[in-house]
Amino acid sequence: MLEAENGLEGLRQLRSFEPDLILCDLAMPVLNGIEFVEEVSLEYPSLPMIVVSATEEMSDVAKALRFGIKDFLAKPISDPSNLIDAIENTLEDSDCHVGDSRDFSSQWFRVDSGDMPEEQELHWHLGHLEDNPSAAKDLLHALLPEKDTSQGDWKCSYRLLQSADIMPLVFDYAWLMNGQFIFYLVDSDSEYGHGAASTLLVRALFHDYLRNLKSFNADLKDLADLLEKGIKCTDCAMPIRAMFGVADVAEGTIRLLPAGLEASYRSGSRSQQIEAGARLGDKCVKNFTTTELYIDERCSISLSRLGASSFSLDLSRKK
Numbered sequence: 439m440l441e442a443e444n445g446l447e448g449l450r451q452l453r454s455f456e457p458d459l460i461l462c463d464l465a466m467p468v469l470n471g472i473e474f475v476e477e478v479s480l481e482y483p484s485l486p487m488i489v490v491s492a493t494e495e496m497s498d499v500a501k502a503l504r505f506g507i508k509d510f511l512a513k514p515i516s517d518p519s520n521l522i523d524a525i526e527n528t529l530e531d532s533d534c535h536v537g538d539s540r541d542f543s544s545q546w547f548r549v550d551s552g553d554m555p556e557e558q559e560l561h562w563h564l565g566h567l568e569d570n571p572s573a574a575k576d577l578l579h580a581l582l583p584e585k586d587t588s589q590g591d592w593k594c595s596y597r598l599l600q601s602a603d604i605m606p607l608v609f610d611y612a613w614l615m616n617g618q619f620i621f622y623l624v625d626s627d628s629e630y631g632h633g634a635a636s637t638l639l640v641r642a643l644f645h646d647y648l649r650n651l652k653s654f655n656a657d658l659k660d661l662a663d664l665l666e667k668g669i670k671c672t673d674c675a676m677p678i679r680a681m682f683g684v685a686d687v688a689e690g691t692i693r694l695l696p697a698g699l700e701a702s703y704r705s706g707s708r709s710q711q712i713e714a715g716a717r718l719g720d721k722c723v724k725n726f727t728t729t730e731l732y733i734d735e736r737c738s739i740s741l742s743r744l745g746a747s748s749f750s751l752d753l754s755r756k757k
Contacts, residue, residue, distance in 0.1 A: 445469030449477055459529060460487040464498050472501055479505040486528045490515070496573040500580030512566055564635040564674050571605070574634035578608050578626055581641075589613045591756050592687045600747035605633045607747050610641060612648055619685040620648070620656045623741075623749060624718075625699060630676035639675045640718070643668045656684045658695040662723045669719040677719030681712075681741075685733065685753055692731040692753070694739070697722035705737035 440455055442448035446469040448462065460478065464471030471489060478485060487507045491499045499510050508531065509524045567574040586595045600606050604627045611621035624640050626633040643665050648656075661682060669675045679698030685691070694701070698717035703710045715725030731737070736754035 443467075445471065445474030445477075448474055449481075452478070452482065457485070458532070459525060460485060461525075462487065462489055464489055464491045464502065472498055475502045475505045475507060479507075484532075486532045488524055488528060496576035497580040500577050503581070564632075564638070567634045568632065568674075571634075574626075575602075575605060578606050578634060578637060581610075582608065583610055587611070587613070588756065589619075590617065590687070592619070592753065593756055594619060594685075594751070594753045596749070596751045598747070598749050601745070604746060607749055608637050608641075609749065609751075610644065612645075614648070614651065614656060616655060617686070617688050618656055619687065619753065621683050621751070623681045623699060625679040625743075627746075628676060628678050630678075632674050632676045633678065635674040636669065636676055636678045636719075639668055639672060640665055640678070640680065655686075658682045658684060658693060658727055659723055662695060662697060662718065666719055666721070666723065675719070677717045679714070680718040680722075683739065687733065687753075690733045691729070692733060692737065692739075694728045694731065695722070696725055696728075699741060701739055701741040703728075703731050703737065703739050705732055705734050708732065 440451055440457070442451055444467045445462070448460075448466075449469070462471055462474060466474065469477075471491075475487060475489065478487060483506070487502075488509045488511065489499065489502050489507050490511045490513055491502075492513050502510065508528045511521060511524060515521055567577065582598070585597070586593065588594065594611070596609055596611075598607060598609060606626055608624045608626055609621065611619065613619055622640065622644060624637045626637040628636060644661070647661050647664055669677065677698075681697060681699040681701060682695045684693050686693075692703070694703070694712055696712050696715045698714050698720075700714040701712045703712060710728070710731065712728055713726075716722045733753055733755075736752065738750055738752045740748075740750040742748040
């Protein structure tokens with residue numbers, strides 16, 4: 439085991455020493471934790487890292503999570519078993535070569551290869567977020583993806599305005615190998631509680647579904663069914679409002695499956711209101727899937743909660 443006084447010294451040591459795991463503090467001198475994590479992720483992408491951070495630095499933790507760290511621990515570490523569990527789980531994933539492509543939330547829920555999370559007590563990370571709603575909001579806000587993305591002849595942009603006083607709407611998306619654009623929107627402000635945990639479970643199972651999809655077309659009902667099974671067998675997740683969609687740019691169509699959120703679709707002179715239906719976790723698979731919403735050259739999907747949030751997603755052909 440080696441110890442470095444700062445991030446720069448840590449990078450120097452990596453040139454001559456190959457550790458199985460890196461444990462680093464985000465508050466380091468010379469080269470701070472975020473800069474260190476970014477450098478390591480670029481130079482040593484398969485080297486697992488765990489970061490330690492104070493609660494008020496949750497936005498920095500989210501940045502580090504984007505660079506591929508496998509776990510984080512909040513200071514002070516009051517229960518040493520949490521540190522031991524994090525190290526053991528990360529090393530186990532590294533040995534099995536499953537950690538490289540897994541999202542951090544998948545590891546929190548121990549989701550892999552399409553399996554459901556095991557019946558379990560509230561994971562300590564999720565308990566920490568439950569006890570610190572401000573930290574939970576910061577984490578969910580910071581995990582929002584880039585606002586603009588493109589592939590081939592198509593580009594996509596989203597805009598999200600919301601109050602800082604409530605739990606946020608959370609959006610995520612991915613381009614698939616077959617050219618489809620799949621996305622979801624979740625309202626983490628749940629009156630049932632466990633909004634952050636439920637949202638992170640959706641993220642975990644969404645990314646796990648995509649990993650196992652390979653080159654096949656995405657099916658929104660299959661995705662929703664997977665998510666609802668996950669909610670039922672996880673103690674820390676509850677029904678939550680959401681919406682799922684997939685755009686097939688080759689066919690020029692969009693399919694939408696509402697799960698408690700209503701939205702408006704518009705493309706040229708066409709428009710359609712999408713009813714909210716049952717929530718995710720309350721048998722939303724029975725909701726009507728709206729198909730053959732045409733993209734044409736451009737289309738938009740929008741929703742708003744008066745005084746709370748406004749969301750819009752625009753998909754258009756590049757000029």
